[in-house]
Amino acid sequence: MRAIPILIFLFILIGCKNEKKKVTLNQLITHYNKIEVPQSYSIDFTNTRFVPYQVYDYKNVDGLTANHIIEIDGKRKQAYNKRLTNVAGGFEFESITAVKDTTAIDYSLNKIWDGNFITSLDAKEEYNYLQKTGQRKLSVFEAKKLLETPKDSLIYVFDSKTLDAIITKNGKKDTLVYTFSTQPIQLKEIKNSAESRIFKNFKTYKGFSYASEYSYVKNKDTTTTPLKVKINSFKEIDKIDANKFSTPKGYTFEKPIVNKDKLSKIGKNTYIIRDFKRGRNVLFVVKNNVITVIGAPVSNTYSKEVIETIEKKFPKGKIKFVYVTHMHNDHIAGLQEYANKNATIIADAFTIEGIKDFDQFKETSNQFKFKTIKDREIFNGIQFHYPKNRHCKMQGFAYIIKDQLVYQGDFMQVSSNLTVPSILPEATKHFIERIYEDKLAVKTVIGQHQAGNEIPMTFLNKYYKKHQ
Ligand SMILES: [Zn+2]
Numbered sequence: 001m002r003a004i005p006i007l008i009f010l011f012i013l014i015g016c017k018n019e020k021k022k023v024t025l026n027q028l029i030t031h032y033n034k035i036e037v038p039q040s041y042s043i044d045f046t047n048t049r050f051v052p053y054q055v056y057d058y059k060n061v062d063g064l065t066a067n068h069i070i071e072i073d074g075k076r077k078q079a080y081n082k083r084l085t086n087v088a089g090g091f092e093f094e095s096i097t098a099v100k101d102t103t104a105i106d107y108s109l110n111k112i113w114d115g116n117f118i119t120s121l122d123a124k125e126e127y128n129y130l131q132k133t134g135q136r137k138l139s140v141f142e143a144k145k146l147l148e149t150p151k152d153s154l155i156y157v158f159d160s161k162t163l164d165a166i167i168t169k170n171g172k173k174d175t176l177v178y179t180f181s182t183q184p185i186q187l188k189e190i191k192n193s194a195e196s197r198i199f200k201n202f203k204t205y206k207g208f209s210y211a212s213e214y215s216y217v218k219n220k221d222t223t224t225t226p227l228k229v230k231i232n233s234f235k236e237i238d239k240i241d242a243n244k245f246s247t248p249k250g251y252t253f254e255k256p257i258v259n260k261d262k263l264s265k266i267g268k269n270t271y272i273i274r275d276f277k278r279g280r281n282v283l284f285v286v287k288n289n290v291i292t293v294i295g296a297p298v299s300n301t302y303s304k305e306v307i308e309t310i311e312k313k314f315p316k317g318k319i320k321f322v323y324v325t326h327m328h329n330d331h332i333a334g335l336q337e338y339a340n341k342n343a344t345i346i347a348d349a350f351t352i353e354g355i356k357d358f359d360q361f362k363e364t365s366n367q368f369k370f371k372t373i374k375d376r377e378i379f380n381g382i383q384f385h386y387p388k389n390r391h392c393k394m395q396g397f398a399y400i401i402k403d404q405l406v407y408q409g410d411f412m413q414v415s416s417n418l419t420v421p422s423i424l425p426e427a428t429k430h431f432i433e434r435i436y437e438d439k440l441a442v443k444t445v446i447g448q449h450q451a452g453n454e455i456p457m458t459f460l461n462k463y464y465k466k467h468q
């Protein structure tokens with residue numbers, strides 16, 4: 001039994017030792033006060049998002065990356081951002097934002113989606129946004145920001161066992177808990193009720209250290225997207241290279257002409273509903289008062305508006321079918337409204353499985369009616385095609401045979417002014433090749449995401465040919 005007094009003695013000894021290592025709130029404040037984060041800097045970082053309903057296979061979620069280079073000139077209030085965002089299927093959205101004086105421009109480098117169009121932005125707003133985005137990637141900046149807030153709004157606890165300093169800050173909406181390790185002083189976690197941001201792999205730069213990696217981890221079941229961030233480099237700069245602000249050659253500020261009609265007849269029995277607020281198209285085919293809707297995107301609010309438009313135009317018609325191209329969230333989230341109308345959902349087997357497993361439909365999908373279709377199947381004058389592609393395990397397009405129209409979701413994203421992009425994404429390639437292989441007589445392609453512009457087949461031929 002002699003071991004117990006020895007143990008007590010040891011605990012006291014360790015306790016005293018840790019008492020010496022105690023870090024007070026004032027010491028922490030002084031530590032971060034001394035650190036100066038450069039006013040002008042360049043930061044290169046990669047975000048990796050894990051969104052089950054935006055990847056190839058929702059059951060086997062691979063991350064989608066976005067690489068950013070942000071340069072900030074704090075003296076001259078100039079900013080530059082080059083980013084490459086990957087969307088499944090080989091869609092690499094490569095864009096530039098440049099802010100100088102009162103001008104801010106934004107354009108696509110490879111002309112996917114935005115073509116050769118330059119968007120003007122609010123210079124002040126954009127500068128502040130990029131400046132904050134860059135700084136917030138650094139754990140040291142987050143720590144400085146916290147310790148600059150009035151002391152009496154912070155609750156401070158030093159844990160003598162772990163030697164961690166824990167600061168609680170009660171915000172308007174939520175409580176934030178910051179945990180610092182103190183040997184050496186480093187911010188290791190910021191936690192709120194929904195998620196934790198966990199910092200790791202610290203790097204030292206000009207007398208301070210920052211986490212070169214961090215991840216967001218959910219604390220409860222929320223819609224927050226798990227995200228990983230890796231800081232590839234951070235360095236002080238003198239200024240931003242002047243030619244980064246120049247307007248690119250062959251680009252234009254002139255807005256492309258789009259068809260502003262909300263509802264148009266575009267085939268013998270086919271109509272298009274253009275939604276400019278959400279930048280999306282929905283088609284519907286009417287035959288003997290039976291209505292088939294093609295595309296059910298984004299939200300129930302949106303679907304309600306579409307249904308109202310259809311019912312106003314065809315009061316005697318009945319929406320019996322709705323077709324969805326693939327199970328990504330922005331293409332299925334509006335399905336409930338159609339199910340409420342007792343419409344049958346037309347889709348392939350994989351998409352149907354995805355709809356049944358979708359969080360939003362867990363309670364209701366057992367009442368959904370489905371019609372499973374196979375590749376090249378024809379139903380109500382519409383042929384459904386499923387070319388192989390890396391955007392989604394099963395992605396289809398609808399070919400309205402008599403009207404020589406194709407409706408597609410995420411096979412192709414081109415600009416409204418029909419600029420040929422400098423890359424041909426894998427999904428786009430297989431989409432065009434299927435039209436060729438099956439010798440489909442197509443005149444026009446309607447994209448869900450291309451409100452105001454229907455794409456002539458001649459453009460697809462030109463686009464494909466340029467990349468051979
Ligand atoms: Zn998609």
